[in-house]
Amino acid sequence: MSALRFRGVALEVTPQLEYRCRKSKMALCGVGRPLLQKTHRALGCFSKKKQTFSYKANGFQEEDIRKKLQLFPGGSIELQKQESGIAVMTVNNPARMNAFSGSMMVELEERVCELESWTEGKGLIVQGAAGTFCSGSDLNAVRAISNPQDGMKMCMFMQTTLTRLLRLPLISVALVEGKALGGGAELTTACDFRLMTSDAVIQFVHKHMGLVPGWGGAARLVRIIGSQNALKLLAGAKKVDPNIGKQIGLVDDVLTVDEGSSLVGTERWLSQFTKGSAPVIRAIKKVVLSGKELSLDEALTTERNIFGTVWGGPANLEALELKTKHK
Ligand SMILES: CCC(=O)SCCNC(=O)CCNC(=O)[C@H](O)C(C)(C)COP(=O)(O)OP(=O)(O)OC[C@H]1O[C@@H](n2cnc3c(N)ncnc32)[C@H](O)[C@@H]1OP(=O)(O)O
Secondary structure (H helix, E strand, O other): OEEEEEOOEEEEEOHHHHHHHHHHHHHHHHOOHHHHHHHHHHHHOOHHHHHHHHHHHOOOOHHHHHHHHHOOOOOEEEEEEOOOOEEEEEEEOHHHOOOEOHHHHHHHHHHHHHHHOOOOOOEEEEEEOOOOOEOOEOHHHHHHOOOHHHHHHHHHHHHHHHHHHHOOOOEEEEEEOOEEEOHHHHHHOOOOEEEEEOOOEEEOHHHHHOOOOOOOHHHHHHHHHHHHHHHHHHHOOOEEOHHHHHHHOOOOEEEOHHHOOHHHHHHHHHHHHHOOOHHHHHHHHHHHHHHHHOOHHHHHHHHHHHHHHHOOOHHHHHHHHOOOOOO
């Protein structure tokens, strides 16, 4: 068995990984859609390696994109991992309504990487600083990199990062206060759930900017609310308030004032799903994700494998010992 290095970390190249990567490269060059889908699935099992191979296969070098993005600094992405197993990630650039600078895009990828190796984690809340969610990409950076090549690199970087965010084995929720615009609206779709405060707005403003979503937001939106509703939101650049959001299934709940601070309310809401053993909660997220992303046959195989990781595990044995009744 050989080893490769990815960002200073030695990774063991198992025959299985080698096979999957060889297969994926072939598929990406071969362009056929079923093959491409298989590739994404195969690579989904190896998230770190996935970045290296998918970027190279598409002619992008991750380090080049990072360097370019670092030229546009400002703001930060904060991450707090709590003992409860719920982490809070904050998009923090209040002077620009939490717009994503280039360095924040890089930091987001680093935080996602950190969460990928947080084995005790069960849940994640994504919020914006200072009472508003996120106003999309920083328009100053957008102006500076408006050439198609750089635009594509940025798009590729954010698309991959947000796909990894959605695929974390954590139950994630976007806490939307104030405004979620453009890329900010796309970010909300990279979470499993969305909660809004009563005055909040989600708006895919891309059309008004002469754009379409490029961070994966359209693909995810269609899966969340269906193609008819997605078309209406994108083509009309419609403002989604909590009422409309609930009607179309984009929003899971509205936070009321008597729930105290929005973050406390969101933690309370999320804890109904994260109570219990971390391996079981993580396994639940994984079986749902595979059911959503894979073919039925592949999802069934994955489900069996994941079942095998919890069957006879501590939580299972404890429940048997307690003769748990489900009244
Ligand atoms: C992926 C594709 C994309 O995301 S494209 C980007 C899509 N987003 C936008 O177009 C947002 C444009 N901004 C706005 O519509 C308004 O600023 C919103 C967010 C509604 C806030 O309005 P308002 O409450 O009146 O505040 P304001 O306009 O005075 O803004 C405060 C300061 O923040 C800045 N700001 C806001 N959004 C961005 C952004 N995306 N990029 C860079 N800067 C942004 C404003 O320019 C303003 O800055 P300043 O105080 O004038 O220095």
